[in-house]
Amino acid sequence: MLNESAIGKIRDFIVQQKNKNTEVHSYHECEDDIKYFQKNKIGVELDTYKEVILQEETGLELGGMNKESFLLIYPLKEKNLLHDGTITIIGPEINDIQQTSIDFGLLLLISIKDQSNQKLKQLNSFTFISNSIEGFSIRSVPRRFWSRVSTQQLKKGFNFQFLAQAILYLYRIKFSDIVEAMEIIMINSCPDIIKNFLLVSSELTHKLKEKWLKKLEDWKKRIDCEYEWGCEICPYQVECYEIKKVLVARNKKEEI
The missing domain is CATH 3.30.1650.10 (Bifunctional carbon monoxide dehydrogenase/acetyl-coa synthase(codh/acs), Chain M, domain 3)
Structure with missing residues (x-):
């Protein structure tokens, strides 16, 4: 509806x-x-x-x-x-x-x-x-x-x-x-x-934002992130991206 x-x-x-x-x-x-x-x-x-x-x-x-x-x-x-x-x-x-x-x-x-x-x-x-x-x-x-x-x-x-x-x-x-x-x-x-x-x-837009925030929260929990700010302004964005690449590679390896 x-x-x-x-x-x-x-x-x-x-x-x-x-x-x-x-x-x-x-x-x-x-x-x-x-x-x-x-x-x-x-x-x-x-x-x-x-x-x-x-x-x-x-x-x-x-x-x-x-x-x-x-x-x-x-x-x-x-x-x-x-x-x-x-x-x-x-x-x-x-x-x-x-x-x-x-x-x-x-x-x-x-x-x-x-x-x-x-x-x-x-x-x-x-x-x-x-x-x-x-x-x-x-x-x-x-x-x-x-x-x-x-x-x-x-x-x-x-x-x-x-x-x-x-x-x-x-x-x-x-x-x-x-x-x-x-x-x-x-x-x-x-x-x-x-x-x-x-x-x-x-x-x-509200529904899209809810989905985006859920993804953000899920990602933060996954990497044990406790910062309140969003990813776009995070000073550790580069380091976080490197962690993400490692996790993605690990998931692919587990799927093989």
Whole structure:
């Protein structure tokens, strides 16, 4: 019931934005992804474009430290709650944006076949997206979104529809054995709308935070950590990471 209520509020929010004459674009995922990418002449392939886009090469920055931004990847089991392949963009398309840095948020809803599958842990890692789209790179900022699109790709016509299409395609390829349905929502250029959306979607973010805190507590118990602060600001983060590598290696050895 929680997921149904939360997603219902998000759909109501989108309708409200349309009624306020906010620019809202709706697309559906292309059936022939490869042909779509080839037509745009922008490469999309798993782990093929591990590039760092320098400041002088950047045509547009999405999110970042001084912008309102978020990245939410929310797995659920109720396939019927999602409009599979739907892409919703609240805000202008890239070709109508004059700034070089904008507020940006992304919500990816994913219906999962098997909630116990080990691959679930990898769903929240967006690094593979950064490594799989030509001229697009993501910078690491906890629970925020910060990415760069190269000037060269913007000249080719890179836009939010293309980015959403690429994300859906890459998730379906990488997690083909567990993904049933997906829906993506992007918000850009308006910090107030992003703030309001985060309030509306707070049920989802609260649930994700609870899961994250549980993982953190479990990990602290496992390594006998008594510090009150979170891992992100811990001065012993490097040492902890080394311990984690040893424990992972030990677990793999025990499984053999």
